[in-house]
Amino acid sequence: MIKKVAIIGLGLIGGSLAKAIRRYTDLNIIGVDVKDDYIDEALREGIINEGFKKIDRPIDADVVFVCTPVGVVINCIEEMLPHLKDGCVITDVGSTKKTIMDAVKGILPKDKFFIGGHPMAGSEKCGFYSSNSELFFGSNYFIIPDEKTPDNVVEIFIDEIIKKIGANPILVDSYSHDKIVGIVSHVPHILSAALANFAYREDADAIKFAAGGFKDSTRISMSQTEMWKDIILNNKDVIKKLIIDYENLLNEFLFSLDCDDIKSLCEFFDSAREIRKSIAS
Incomplete structure (x- = not known):
């Protein structure tokens, strides 16, 4: 007890x-x-x-x-x-x-x-x-x-x-844990920070017009740098592979865009919407 x-x-x-x-x-x-x-x-x-x-x-x-x-x-x-x-x-x-x-x-x-x-x-x-x-x-x-x-x-x-x-x-087990959190926590945090940095580099003035979508997507980039530095370094092997996989997904999207493949583009957004709907709020 x-x-x-x-x-x-x-x-x-x-x-x-x-x-x-x-x-x-x-x-x-x-x-x-x-x-x-x-x-x-x-x-x-x-x-x-x-x-x-x-x-x-x-x-x-x-x-x-x-x-x-x-x-x-x-x-x-x-x-x-x-x-x-x-x-x-x-x-x-x-x-x-x-x-x-x-x-x-x-x-x-x-x-x-x-x-x-x-x-x-x-x-x-x-x-x-x-x-x-x-x-x-x-x-x-x-x-x-x-x-x-x-x-x-x-x-x-x-x-x-x-x-x-x-x-x-x-x-x-520890391996499964680190892969899971890499997918649903660590990489999303990196992407949130990347979006904030990307927008600023592309056009800093554009940020003042940001609305709900941008604010929601970059909210977690406000977390403590010191804490996240340790997390990222301790799971770097998993994160590096996941970022490569994410990059491949973006390249698939770019290919569909270059080909004007409307079917693939629609499937990309439709599947994302269904996946998001399946997550308990």
Whole structure:
């Protein structure tokens, strides 16, 4: 049974986890963040039971969520391992998994467990003040257990936390995860940024006339650069292949355009519309 959790990093995801766990469970929560105001506000709101800035003391938690940027997840885990109790479950919320899962295998002692995690929820906004308890409600939550983590430990983690915050747990391997998020998250983010840059380079003055379509398509390009730099670099092999596949699709479209192939052009837009309609809103 899980009685206490620790959350390292109280930004958008970590803060939302803390608020969701507070609202939908009876668990005690430890919050750790380098920003004093995040800790102070979380304590003031009653979101966490205790909080501190550094991992420099024993962390008496059954589950520890590492909600740091992807690029520092492993360093954070290494730093906190000596402070965790036997049987503790460590989990992360990073948007890439294979690099993290492979690194964890080399540092995790036998008396600790790791479950890779990734909630498919977020916002172009960031920080504790943008977090909310409903962020994960109805969202898919990827679960990628380390091979040494017992099934019953995974089941307890899912039943006592993930399901209670309203998320839909999806068990996958790290390779499948990274390809899926490359398709539906990482490449779309790159394309959103590319569209913004393309429009500016083609005609900067044209941007002032942008309406709903352009604004919707470029919204996610407003996300944090530092966070996305780490994500892209950690999944670069998958992303490079996907971009080549995307380029091939655009070349097919250009060929249809050059040939005035109305049938192919219509099929291109018709299929896209049907695919979009099939996605749950």
